[in-house]
Amino acid sequence: GQSLEQPSEVTAVEGAIVQINCTYQTSGFYGLSWYQQHDGGAPTFLSYNALDGLEETGRFSSFLSRSDSYGYLLLQELQMKDSASYFCAVRDRSSASKIIFGSGTRLSIRP
């Protein structure tokens, strides 16, 4: 089966850098995705890593280490609007259409 673990809550200060970790267990692996969800809103896609290394998109970066079954989302120059829940997700290799989400990390940003 597949499982993903991420911290339930993270708190950071505006302007700082925060890292949200995700470890996964899979019977096969296609890649790791990250989604952002604001309260009352829909999850929106942030990034996808299929290969090891760091992918940068503006203030957000995502890292993957397949050998460690580990990835993280790095948010820089935090803004109040970054307060949201962040989910990592993997595609289930046994059922290629099934994308499984972690339980989500609630990021709270203090002024």
Next chain:
Amino acid sequence: DTAVSQTPKYLVTQMGNDKSIKCEQNLGHDTMYWYKQDSKKFLKIMFSYNNKELIINETVPNRFSPKSPDKAHLNLHINSLELGDSAVYFCASSQDGQGARRNTIYFGEGSWLTVV
């Protein structure tokens, strides 16, 4: 332009009633999904359709019945609603293919279902 749209956005209904949620995507995607998000924000897949064919049917009560009249539409009908069905239901879609394209899911705005 709304990519994935679902209606209604809010639904309050009594136990035992039957209700439907409609979903449409204008992205030309081949795969559509229904996800359920509970009060703890856990996102759990319920169903997945690829070109109108049922691909995934997780352990969901028979009271939940999806219907896909064409690949742009995936509706969810729920019979005999129970208190535990209260949740946010998200419709979503993704494109077939490889890499990021296949692993990017586009979500609708969600349907907030409250069973009283």
